[in-house]
Amino acid sequence: MKRRHRPHTDQLRTSGVVADKAAAPPPIPAVEPAHTRRRAPASRQTCRTVTAPEWSLRHAVAAPFVALVAMAVTAVVTLIVLAAAGAVPDKDDQDGQLVVNAACVAVGGLIAAWTLSVWRHRRARPRLTDFALVPSPRSPGVVIGWTLGAGATLMLVMAAYALLVPARQDTAVVVRDAHGAQLAVLVVLVVVLAPVNEEVLCRGVIYAGLRSWRGPWCAAPVTALLFAVPHADWKLMPVLLAAGGALAVVRERTGSLAPAIALHSGLNSAAICTRAPLLTAALTALMLTVCAVIAFRPRPATKDLPVPPGTALSDHLDSRSSPLV
Numbered sequence: 001m002k003r004r005h006r007p008h009t010d011q012l013r014t015s016g017v018v019a020d021k022a023a024a025p026p027p028i029p030a031v032e033p034a035h036t037r038r039r040a041p042a043s044r045q046t047c048r049t050v051t052a053p054e055w056s057l058r059h060a061v062a063a064p065f066v067a068l069v070a071m072a073v074t075a076v077v078t079l080i081v082l083a084a085a086g087a088v089p090d091k092d093d094q095d096g097q098l099v100v101n102a103a104c105v106a107v108g109g110l111i112a113a114w115t116l117s118v119w120r121h122r123r124a125r126p127r128l129t130d131f132a133l134v135p136s137p138r139s140p141g142v143v144i145g146w147t148l149g150a151g152a153t154l155m156l157v158m159a160a161y162a163l164l165v166p167a168r169q170d171t172a173v174v175v176r177d178a179h180g181a182q183l184a185v186l187v188v189l190v191v192v193l194a195p196v197n198e199e200v201l202c203r204g205v206i207y208a209g210l211r212s213w214r215g216p217w218c219a220a221p222v223t224a225l226l227f228a229v230p231h232a233d234w235k236l237m238p239v240l241l242a243a244g245g246a247l248a249v250v251r252e253r254t255g256s257l258a259p260a261i262a263l264h265s266g267l268n269s270a271a272i273c274t275r276a277p278l279l280t281a282a283l284t285a286l287m288l289t290v291c292a293v294i295a296f297r298p299r300p301a302t303k304d305l306p307v308p309p310g311t312a313l314s315d316h317l318d319s320r321s322s323p324l325v
Helices: 057-085 094-121 140-164 170-177 180-214 216-231 234-254 258-272 277-296 313-318
Strands: none
Touching (some): 057 094, 094 180, 140 234, 140 258, 140 277, 180 258, 234 258, 258 277
């Protein structure tokens, strides 16, 4: 039987209401496909999220061995170069030997960090973000508060321990006896290269890998132990463990490695500032400035915003009056 055509009833309105509105099906909200939805960045999900690459447990386990191999290769190459130049330190020249060893350790550590970054990201040029050298998700006041608070607490621990166990660190003795170019090289190693090297390996790679495996309560003590043992100063082992723990707390609470490097550099400079005050102050100011620029620089603009369920992405963006940040 042929169906009769009925006129469209939407034009028949009674007091501003569509007469046949109930007969029309409800509109289906436009939903963005799952593969095109945009998610909020990790730093917006929680203020305590550590903005670091996803280093795994295998990277954390391999990092000490890669560092040892890189330092050994650097030491061999350095000895070959010094032998060719006739500048190998004598057995009685303990200051020269320590400077050479410290330089090999610092350069070897940076080479190890570069090797781990190439292994992890499959690119030949490492980035600052590979080692959590990123802007902190916390406010500047919180970052400065945690850094200064950890530094002040650590200084009190060191002062109390010095009263109980009088001991002098080997580096302080060498700096006291060094002169000229040897002193300048040693100050650069202690204030600049050592903090960057140790923090990038301990809190940049190993901490991030262990944290992704068992959380910060496992990562902090392990990295503190790995930080203290290579110093080979058993009288100062409690202080070194406390320093490693304090640096891990700063790394966790600020979400960036830059404040930990600044704190480490400041502690090292405080130990040698009496011997070379001008050079130490200049290098410390440079390190603090660089770390502040990294930690407090504005975050890049992004459109990665959370989309409510059942809402089209275009409608969601148009409904926001605030600028995208």
